[in-house]
Amino acid sequence: xxxxxxxxxxxxxxxxxxxxxxxxxxxxxxxxxxxxxxxxxxxxxxxxxxxxxxxxxxxxxxxxxxxxxxxxxxxxxxxxxxxxxxxxxxxxxxxxxxxxxxx
Amino acid sequence: xxxxxxxxxxxxxxxxxxxxxxxxxxxxxxxxxxxxxxxxxxxxxxxxxxxxxxxxxxxxxxxxxxxxxxxxxxxxxxxxxxxxxxxxxxxxxxxxxxxxxxxxxxxxxxxxxxxxxxxxxxxxxxxxxxxxxxxxxxxxxxxxx
Numbered sequence: 001x002x003x004x005x006x007x008x009x010x011x012x013x014x015x016x017x018x019x020x021x022x023x024x025x026x027x028x029x030x031x032x033x034x035x036x037x038x039x040x041x042x043x044x045x046x047x048x049x050x051x052x053x054x055x056x057x058x059x060x061x062x063x064x065x066x067x068x069x070x071x072x073x074x075x076x077x078x079x080x081x082x083x084x085x086x087x088x089x090x091x092x093x094x095x096x097x098x099x100x101x102x103x
Numbered sequence: 104x105x106x107x108x109x110x111x112x113x114x115x116x117x118x119x120x121x122x123x124x125x126x127x128x129x130x131x132x133x134x135x136x137x138x139x140x141x142x143x144x145x146x147x148x149x150x151x152x153x154x155x156x157x158x159x160x161x162x163x164x165x166x167x168x169x170x171x172x173x174x175x176x177x178x179x180x181x182x183x184x185x186x187x188x189x190x191x192x193x194x195x196x197x198x199x200x201x202x203x204x205x206x207x208x209x210x211x212x213x214x215x216x217x218x219x220x221x222x223x224x225x226x227x228x229x230x231x232x233x234x235x236x237x238x239x240x241x242x243x244x245x246x247x248x
Contacts, residue, residue: 001123020126023155024119030210054126054144056151057214065210085144092221093214 002052004029006036013042018051021059030062034069043075050081059086060093107174107182109135117158117167117187125154125171132173133181138244145222146181146242152215153185153238160205161189161236179244184237191232199228 002019015033019025037045045066049055067077079097082090090097111132115121126147133143150171157169172184192198199220204213219226225241 020123022119022122022126022151023158024122026210027119054147054151056148056155057212057218058155060212060214061210064212084141085148088222089148089218092218093212 001025002029004032008040008042011043012046013037013040013044014046014048016048016051018053020054021052021062022054022056023058026058026062030065033062033066037066037069037073041073041075044078045070045075046078046080048081049079049083049086052083052086055086055089057089057093060089060095063095105176107176110172110174112173113171115169115171117162117169117189119155119158121169122151122154122158125169126151129171129173129183133175136175136179136181136244138181142242142244146183146240149219149222149226149240149242150183150185152218153183153240156215156238157185157187157189157236159211160192161187163190181242181244183240183242185240186235186237188235191234192228192230192236193232195228195230 002021002025005016007014013036017029047063047066063079070077079095082097113125113128115124129150130143130147154169161167167187167189170186174182197203199216201217202213204211219240223240223242227239230236
């Protein structure tokens with residue numbers, strides 16, 4: 001199971017991800033993030049991985065897809081707070097991230 | 104090769120909800136070998152990639168069977184086989200190149216085999232078009248005193 005909770009502050013939309021991100025759960029997460037992003041049109045979308053206990057390369061697909069969409073909206077995507085296992089995946093995929101992050 | 108000290112086999116349909124089942128079943132079986140947290144995370148990630156490949160690619164437009172086999176050896180070697188009876192891979196070398204994907208490039212990173220190779224000690228792929236694909240993953244657990 002995976003979940004996402006949103007928090008909006010000014011032009012920043014925070015998406016706090018939690019649980020296990022795989023090909024199955026990424027589909028729901030993607031839908032919920034895209035719906036909220038289109039409704040709020042933030043300048044910056046922050047994906048926070050602090051609560052993620054597992055992530056395979058489906059999570060990388062999720063990040064790259066959201067990055068493309070934010071570029072189309074002339075905004076940007078920030079990836080932050082990856083736990084060790086997620087960090088390894090991000091390094092392998094050469095995805096930029098912030099070790100700590102804004103809250 | 105010597106005989107395994109224990110084995111398990113899980114057979115399930117290629118439904119994406121079974122990706123987490125496969126990881127959970129594998130982790131429960133491997134608990135007896137007392138892997139470290141990073142080792143177990145590596146194995147779960149690699150198996151998740153292999154099972155997802157079967158679900159996304161092996162049975163286009165339908166469901167099929169995936170067989171996950173785990174064998175544990177005395178020296179701490181873990182050998183995992185993920186097999187399907189799907190369409191097969193016409194060009195295995197090409198499929199294993201990083202970033203190559205026949206999935207939706209908007210949402211699939213094409214990193215499945217790169218992750219398996221990076222997180223495991225050995226990856227072998229055998230595939231016959233029309234017959235299916237078998238991925239063999241090996242990981243050497245550290246032997247405790």
